Amino acid sequence: MDYKELLMKIFAGEINMNITEIIKDAFLFPSKNTGRFAIYLLLSVLMVGFALGGIFTYAFGIIDAENYLMGGVYLLISLLIGCIITGYHIKIIKSGIELDDNVPVFELYKDFMTGFDNYIVSLFYFIIPALIVMLVSFDTNLFGNAMEVVKEFVLQIYGVYFMDIPIEIAFISISPLLTDFLNSLAITLTAAFIVFLIFSILQLMAEARLANTGSLKEALNIFEAAKDITRIGVGKVILLLLAVVVVIAIIEIILIIALTFYPFLLSVLYIILTPYMVLVSQRALGLLYSDIA
Template sequence: MSLGEIFSDAIKYPFSDITNFLIVGVLALLASLTSIITSFGIENSIVAILAAIIAFIFTLVLSGYSVDVIKKGIESSNDFPDIDLKENLLNGVKALIIGIVYMIIPCIIAFILMAIFGVVGAGIDHVVGSLGLASIIIIIIFILFAIFEVIALARFANTKELGDALNIGEVIEDVKRIGILKIIAFVIVLILIAMIAAILVSLFAFIPYIGVIIVTLLAGAFMTLFANKALGLLYADA
């Protein structure tokens, strides 16, 4: 499947069911409750703590729902997944674990490289000289593991087995099958479309009081559905 076909299908997907689109938007609102409270100038500490707890829970729920959207993409289905708060929350926790694991590894590698290059514990003159090359290598490693994380999440969506997502050897094989250049091109196009969508939706921000709510609802729902459907379609090529 070409990238053009992937993004054409993925852009249409969020608008194929407006009712469920709005429901997903409500989940996105709850996941962004802290920033919404802040935008309204509410500074009550108890309200802020409660908002943060609710936002964290629904961030996990939305993440777990995203996993189901990826699965729909893998199946080339245009149906919206059912919302199951308990199941979504559990999958969201597993998705968080996947993200942590795939970020811990490059962090450890980065620390080792800095030690090898003499950055750790060195004087400022030596640090400046060594940091350039080390930074380039570290950035490349983080990009690679970010790619691995994305594909690992798709593997998890496909089987719902955490072990499959954490099997880095199989993840690398999936990356090879899809093609790393195709994945990089996919990410670049995804970011560009997301930026255009953000600019369009941001026009609603000028509406007093409810503008931030509308923006969060529309942008949250669109990105959850569009980006994850596109990832599922991409992974289906593996």
């Protein structure tokens, strides 16, 4: 096998199930058991409701001991429900890996424990890119440049108001400092986009590994997660992600156009559609991973 053929295999992957089949299966899957989807929908609404309750309590309530405690309770309940939901996501992925057409049942304790593992996976695959971006920001002196712009701005404002310096002259000195800041910001944001995109895909593979093996250790093996992408095929992974995003976007655009004058109905459909699409995405990931499981 020459290098060109090897590169083609790495990029394209051995396609056991094509993108169209995955998309079709994934979009139909949550509707195969409306009762279990209804439970998932209820849990999702409760999770968001308690999270908003906690946020609003802190944002608009009087910060006394009672409100502070209630806000924390709301957020904790949201977190606990979120554990159950993310644990159920792993079950959905596993159903795709095993090509099982049955929508999984809820097992609250088991789903909670699996969801806790999934939280650890998410945190692990977030911390690494966050540290990389922080190092880039230090290397580009992003914060230093920002402070220089702020300091010079304050000095020039002082000069304009208290020393009668013409405003068109006062802010000339800020221009090179602002250029340095914008350059460092552009480099940091570009690095952040690339790094977080890569680690987001790695996290998807990690979740699939957790579903396939049930092992947190295997899910945190970042090198094997990267190898899984090449085993499936970089091209197939990217194409599936793009296909899911595009199909969801098209559905949302159609809904917005069709229900522009019915905002209440549009809101209700969004409340139903958003959790549905999450399950679609998880099922699609499982089906994708079934190629190498």
